[in-house]
Amino acid sequence: DTGVSQNPRHKITKRGQNVTFRCDPISEHNRLYWYRQTLGQGPEFLTYFQNEAQLEKSRLLSDRFSAERPKGSFSTLEIQRTEQGDSAMYLCASSLPGLARPYNEQFFGPGTRLTVL
Amino acid sequence: AQSVTQPDIHITVSEGASLELRCNYSYGATPYLFWYVQSPGQGLQLLLKYFSGDTLVQGIKGFEAEFKRSQSSFNLRKPSVHWSDAAEYFCAVGLMEYGNKLVFGAGTILRVKS
Numbered sequence: 001d002t003g004v005s006q007n008p009r010h011k012i013t014k015r016g017q018n019v020t021f022r023c024d025p026i027s028e029h030n031r032l033y034w035y036r037q038t039l040g041q042g043p044e045f046l047t048y049f050q051n052e053a054q055l056e057k058s059r060l061l062s063d064r065f066s067a068e069r070p071k072g073s074f075s076t077l078e079i080q081r082t083e084q085g086d087s088a089m090y091l092c093a094s095s096l097p098g099l100a101r102p103y104n105e106q107f108f109g110p111g112t113r114l115t116v117l
Numbered sequence: 118a119q120s121v122t123q124p125d126i127h128i129t130v131s132e133g134a135s136l137e138l139r140c141n142y143s144y145g146a147t148p149y150l151f152w153y154v155q156s157p158g159q160g161l162q163l164l165l166k167y168f169s170g171d172t173l174v175q176g177i178k179g180f181e182a183e184f185k186r187s188q189s190s191f192n193l194r195k196p197s198v199h200w201s202d203a204a205e206y207f208c209a210v211g212l213m214e215y216g217n218k219l220v221f222g223a224g225t226i227l228r229v230k231s
Binding site: 033035041043044045048056091104107110111113 | 151166207220221
């Protein structure tokens with residue numbers, strides 16, 4: 001168990017380009033979350049998956065954002081037509097579902113830092 | 118709406134001094150409360166959590182936190198701070214009815230003077 005991994009760690013792109021990030025959760029975790037963290041703020045929830053099903057999306061997730069988890073394992077987050085306001089750290093987390101107990105803690109990856117020029 | 122407030126943006130303490138970071142939450146149901154620490158360029162590491170039971174919880178690295186329902190608070194404490202504790206600290210509430218998503222405070226940056 002190597003924890004949650006995210007790639008790339010850093011991405012610099014020009015405004016208007018598309019970018020895609022990948023998250024590999026802890027292997028037995030079937031819940032996967034995406035958060036966005038801007039400078040000076042705490043992380044904000046974007047979306048989450050239970051297995052391959054995307055169960056909730058934040059209003060922060062505009063139609064330029066799309067997330068997938070095709071086989072219930074890794075997930076990708078794509079941003080189309082990037083804007084300077086998309087510059088942030090994108091964090092992925094995974095957890096077990098709340099079956100044995102109401103809540104299971106989330107384990108975070110190192111994040112992907114996106115800079116849009 | 119659910120929210121978490123960390124009133125102190127920056128705190129500076131001397132090495133060896135005690136520390137208390139404040140956290141207040143707004144949430145109607147039973148809160149699941151967390152403290153995470155983030156070092157520069159790193160992800161979030163869980164320090165401790167409160168689910169139920171004893172209101173004083175112990176975490177890693179010598180940290181503890183006390184849940185006070187009457188004050189809607191979950192303050193983080195450490196009796197003696199080490200220089201390696203310098204980082205940003207986030208309090209969060211977990212929303213069970215919303216897929217267990219976390220709502221975070223804005224964070225408190227801890228600086229340690231030698």
